[in-house]
Amino acid sequence: MNAPLAMSGGARRGSLRRRPRARSPLEQSFEFPPHSVIVKRSYLPGAEFLLMELYGRPLFEGFDAWVRDNDLPRPDGPALELLQGLLAAVCTWVTFQPNDSMVAWTFALPELRYRIFVAADAGERSCVARWSPYASSGGPEHPLFHAQLRRRGAPVQQSTIDPSGTTAVGLVAEFFARSQQNPGRLFYDPREEIAQLLVAVADHDLAWLRALDGIPEGHLIPEDHLPTRRPIHDPQLLQYRCGCSSERIRKVVLSAAGDNVAAVFGNEAEVEVECPRCGRSVVLRRP
């Protein structure tokens, strides 16, 4: 949990660095929740973009702890890097949405037989990720990226694309190009574990965004390419947690089953049910 925020990149990423200094009495009394990050938001005048930035390590440690504690599968190598990049991206993206929004992205990659799910909840200030290897059959035939935006009392907005990219940066680029009205772009450095999301606001300067096209994947926006940030003094705290409980899952399952309890339990006295978001199992007893 105490991984240093300081990065080899030096001053150009200064806004995300932790500077050693005396803590005020207020800060000393505030306990930062475990596996939490602050998403810093700023407005870029002239370019007319919003910039959301986060340091992902606490969230990734949250994922690691969750899969370990619940005995869930964990990817490694490029699949883990992709999961972490998408988790960081969805957490920056959700802070651009209204406060009652829940964003969920699913990416399925048939050649490697796995699915990645990431979700973030603006109201609960939480996020979660899940990696599911396919069984020997099932799953789509082509790569698929599915995005959902839920808001209380509103129909679910969703879009599905068949992406050509298989990195977080590539997938987010295709998501913005093909299913969003505003241009946007993700920059993610997996070594520094920092994500930057740019989203256009009205009267944005598209030429300024295009000038960033030469930045190779894996790199952040060089500081000299950014107009002076105007910080939005409303930092968003997000914590890695699912929020599921056996009671909550029980309510969902039983209300979906209605009178047809046998559809869930068959002849059994109890069944094991998976949380669809985080994948952990809970045992439900027949009512």
Ligand SMILES: [Zn+2]
């Ligand atoms: Zn869960």
